[in-house]
Amino acid sequence: MTKIGIIKEGKVPIDRRVPLTPQQAKQVADDFGVEVVVQSSDIRCFPDDDYRNVGLDIVESIDDCDIILGVKEVPIEKLIPGKTHFFFSHTIKKQDYNRDLLRAILDKKIRLIDWETLTNESGNRIIAFGRWAGIVGAYNGLWTFGKRYNLFSLRRANECFDYEDLKNEFNKIQLPNIKIALTGGGRVTKGAMEVLIGAGIRQVTPHDFLNERFDEPVFTQLNSRDYNRRKDGEEFHRNEFYSNPEMYEGDFLKYAKVTDILIACAFWDPAAPVLFHREDVLKDDFDIRIIADITCDIEGSIPSTKKPSTIDDPIYDYNPSDDVVEQAMSDEGNITVMAVDNLPCELPRDASESFGNELVNNVIPHLLGNDEEQVIHRATITSSGTLTENYQYLQDYVDGN
Structure with missing residues (x-):
């Protein structure tokens, strides 16, 4: 046997x-x-x-x-x-x-x-554990925003007995009229969307996200075609992008100009374009202040993800001027990063x-x-x-x- x-x-x-x-x-x-x-x-x-x-x-x-x-x-x-x-x-x-x-x-x-x-x-x-990485990662992103701006206080996910218990925290989330960008389309992204929708945050199209003003917090879900483009200006083809990513270049910065929180869920191939560069973060019109990097690709598509964080110490600051990691929430000019690399462990x-x-x-x-x-x-x-x-x-x- x-x-x-x-x-x-x-x-x-x-x-x-x-x-x-x-x-x-x-x-x-x-x-x-x-x-x-x-x-x-x-x-x-x-x-x-x-x-x-x-x-x-x-x-x-x-x-x-x-x-x-x-x-x-x-x-x-x-x-x-x-x-x-x-x-x-x-x-x-x-x-x-x-x-x-x-x-x-x-x-x-x-x-x-x-x-x-x-x-x-x-x-x-x-x-896979992807859905749970998305759920905990998005929740941690909202937790980080509340903590950085002293707006609300949530229990950590790992302090909740299970997902049903964690949902009790949603009604504590009181967000201003911010915009949240979510990358990806797989299990991780769907898990993250569960939390955002559960917290009462309205989903809008990428077009409206870029061009409209809202009197409530909103989020948009971005697929590869939304933030990558052919170098020769021709039409985006999904299968081609994944098989020949070198033919494409990044087009994410238009979203970075209007985004407050980035929740990164998309798988990244090192041959593909990065979301943005350190030099982009230094520009006056780069608005992202909090990044929940669920993908946690170190020195990958997101330059602020310099190291993984831990469940016990989930956030750190990225100082783009000096390209270094600093203590969390130490300077308003920094980006606060959540890059826990074992997120599903918080709801085991x-x-x-x-x-x-x-x-x-x-x-x-x-x-x-x-x-x-x-x-x-x-x-x-x-x-x-x-x-x-x-x-x-x-x-x-x-x-x-």
């Missing part, structure tokens, strides 16, 4: 999320005829007793499991040789800080399947339940079945000590080149 183990998260700072809630873990065991055990943990949002109460064994070691399920990167010393590991490895973009992790996975002949690489036949991701129970539902419905049937659609095959990064065919491009990264 296949044995699946839910690992105790070992990354620091701690992550309280789980890949499967107690009820979902029990469902997997019953519906698929496998054994599911749970490594004892004093940090996860669902305590050991919650799993024990649905009939699952709590164990100290999961070394005898065939498949190990986790959320964040597993510390190298806790990787179990020869097993199948699922977690967000943060290696597929050749992230320097995880090169040694991927090397260790290869050395230990681990079969690594990254949650981020699980896709359907159309190439769309089938499991909701985020885990949503993620677990996708795992049960979209991944487990392929993992424990015959994988006819090659979902698991496509997502497997390493196997038996080598990179799989789809991930051979990582070899120079592994080699240190």
Whole structure:
């Protein structure tokens, strides 16, 4: 019988999320005829007793499991040789800080399947925490505005029991006639829009956002075509933009002239245009004062995102004159940045339940079945000590080149 183990998260700072809630873990065991055990943990949002109460064994070691399920990167010393590991490895973009992790996975002949690489036949991701990153990121952006201008005081998201509890804070949000720009169109953006609409902020078109004055706070949602343009002046084509981004240049500054809060949710390819440059921030007509950078691409499309922030210390100031990070809200000329890189951790129970539902419905049937659609095959990064065919491009990264 296949044995699946839910690992105790070992990354620091701690992550309280789980890949499967107690009820979902029990469902997997019953519906698929496998054994599911749970490594004892004093940090996860669902305590050991919650799993024990649905009939699952709590164990100290999961070394005898065939498949190990986790959320964040597993510390190298806790990787179990020869097993199948699922977690967000943060290696597929050749992230320097995880090169040694991927090397260790290869050395230990681990079969690594990254949650981020699980896709359907159309190439769309089938499991993610994106909606919850958007929800918490947008909420944090509003929290930051209230804090910077002493307008209202909200509980932090991680101080709320769950999303329903967090919604009780919405009626405290009293905004002046500001404009909020939201980039992107995927799960993260939709999550952010839930919060803005829930807080009573009206959505307007990009055209009206640019050209009209309002007597209430408003937001607009910007897709790639709204803030990128062909260098040759020809018509924007979405598929072309994603396949040949070098043919395009940024056209975001017209929005920066009328925006008070930027909530950045759009995936950014390093080959694509940036939203703006540091020099643009120094211009008199650049109005953005608060940026909630949910994408958190360091030194990426947004020059003020110089480093990630943390749940405990969620904001910092960006001084564009000197291009440096300063203490949050230390100068009115600065931009206040929220760039927490693990936003779903602030609502771990909701985020885990949503993620677990996708795992049960979209991944487990392929993992424990015959994988006819090659979902698991496509997502497997390493196997038996080598990179799989789809991930051979990582070899120079592994080699240190």
